Amino acid sequence: MSLKLFLLGIGITALSALVVWLAVLFTVDPGQATHFEFILFYLSLFIWLTGSICLGGFYLRLLKSNNEFYYGNLLISLRQACLASLYVTVTLALRGLRLIALPEAILLFVATLLFEMYFLAKK
Amino acid sequence: MTNSTTTFLGKIIGARLPIKSSVWSNVYVYEPTITRVTEARGNLYLVLDLPAHYEDLGTAIIDVIREKYYHELELDPLQSLEEALSHANKKIEEYNTRLVTEKQETLKTINIACTVLCGQDLHLAQVGHIDTYLVRKGRLNKISNVSTGSTKEIQSFQNIASGKIEVGDIVTVSSPKLFDFLPINKFKEIITSCYPSVAASRISEVISKKTDADVAPSLLVLEINTDLKEQAEPVTDEPETMENGLKSRKDQIAEQLIQDADTTVSPPVVARREQVRNQPAYDAEPVFPADRKDNPLVTVLNRLYDGVMLVKDVITGKEDISKLSKLFLALGLILVLVVGAKAITGREKTNPVVETNKAFEQAWENFTSAREYLRNNDFVNAREYLLAARTRAAEAQSLGLFPEETTQLLNDIQNELDKLDGVTRLTGLTAIADTKTISETSSPVSIQATNDSYYIFDEQNQNLYQLTKDNQQLLLALDTIVEGRQVQHMTATPQKLYFYSAQGDDVQIYTYTPANQKVEAVSLAFGGTWEKASVLTSWTDSANTTRLYFIDPIKNSFWRYRPAGAQFSAGENYFETPEATPALGSIVDAEIDGNVFFLTQDGQVFKYVLGNQETEFKLRGLKVPLSSPTALYTATPDGTSDNTGKKLYVTDAGNQRVLIFSKEDGLLAKIYAADNAFTDLRDIYADEVNNYLYVLDGTKIYRFEM
Structure with a gap:
């Protein structure tokens, strides 16, 4: 699979997930939503955030490296996007359930940073 | 004494012993000759016990460890050793893969010990079972049991154990089978009393004497001693030789052993290193095994x-x-x-003050927005905002803080809602009677009126209560309505009460005459005509003639019994054809004033005139639809009064209110709600002559002026 095809796939997936997320956002009443609708909401949020951040991160790196199309950048972007989206989604979900407050959210953020540092340091 | 040490060694190579062995046992020693290499890496010792035909694997492992360990001298020795062992592990894996693919067999147990002595650091790593002992100050300690070795299942180097050696220490690395040839005490005696090479020679002799042995073990003995070349001053005047130095040192050790006895002897030091495969190890303070x-x-x-x-x-x-x-x-x-x-341990603890403030603020915002919409005559949005405001205000009130403010806001919201919905809110409404005062378990379901009294029927307890019209006194009229029978429904005429009782196929109507307080059976022709009644009602016309009506949901019929003398004639279906008959199973209540009114479970009222539905008639003007309605009431029009018989009364239990509609076109006339009442609406009766409404709410009877 070529890099461009891969990027296109990520873009389409992110866009589809965004459509699903908006549909859930505007059609489902959270007060009466089922478990499935909640899962759909957070899953679609995670997917479209991951896709968007991944593409954003990748093209930023591209810009920074003078348009050098480097495959390794995509993997790093994808990993960072996954971590960031996971953080956002998990924090929102836990906050939605009133299980965490700001201090815990900050701790989770630090944990996410540490995981990223683990990957960066691991080489 | 300087830190510089030297080693003397002795070894037994099992493969060279005159024993026919199934094991290829060998000892490999590499002591670099270049000073720089020696200083950077020290010496490498390998003891191997492999199946005889794995000799090539053994050679490969020796080569790779030696090559990789002495490859990059600027690296930390431990790091190099880990690198070398990782490569050795790869060799073992490759060998195993080759065995599986070429010979379809798995790797047999291999035993290898890799020992590095670099300066005063001793590093040990092993695969399988190899015994390593340290003799320090006359004490023999096994140091190969500190998790340096891998288990049988893991045929690779896993961990490195490291420790500091001291001058005078003796390290032995041997095949475990060695101790089949001589006991450990004897072994200790030999290695502590002789130079390593002599000790190896003596032990070799012991092994060789056992001609029936099937395994030839290997042994490596290392004795740590001071590097005499670097010693500052000779101990004696006599010319210094290696032998002299060693003897002198041995004498010192012997003396020290005597002096120290047992108590001051410290055990050998060994520190465990991290896993070879994944991560490099770091220096650590030694700890006791x-x-x-x-x-x-x-x-x-x-x-x-x-x-x-x-x-x-x-x-x-x-x-x-x-x-x-x-x-x-x-x-x-x-x-x-x-x-x-x-x-997991607990949800976020909310601050009640913050929560109350938040709820109150939101309620107030919604209330303000609602009033804005009301000014613009947008009643739909106004209502939505008022309902939201009421919810939040109720939340604020439930938290128990600022009760005055929240109650005031709730009242304001409710007033606006009432105004919007046309609700007349009854404040301070008190019950005129409560059946609980007579029976704690009472559960009345219906209220009907005769000329003198109101009668309240409790189906569950088969009680009939009487509420006198003149002085509003509640009495127990009948403790048991019919002896031995369950009565299900009640209806009233000005003079009598009628009860319906069905027990299986046995259906009976009873009448109760308050004047003589008698309950009597009434003759009705039920046989074979219909099965069961869900609603019983009656109509007494202006000529004081009473008709009884029964809804039969099974046969979907509405049976009418006209009077015939003192009794009733045979029943007839009010509806002439089945097509004209509505679904009577969903009818909650029925009222007759000459025309027939049905109240359905979903809050509709149908009007029938002479058996035909008046399709134009329907309830109108309702902003909030009926929810779980329970009862319907209407009076028969009286020619002498403009007020009587013009209205329909409905109890809207779901919305906790009572509604009055015009009987002509179904238009909403009035809505009554009450604070702290109408929470369990069951039945209703209107005294249109005196303009009072009687409401049966749970066990309480409320009366208020219309």
């Missing part, structure tokens, strides 16, 4: 110290940041666990 096993705290502290030192090294630039990756991962996981535990 016994303590390591029994005291996990020491291990933890040791690791903690390792971690702190590592961070320090990374900060000062001595170590690469990659060595901290595990630390990052561990800290990240710890944080996740902390948050997870907090999330």
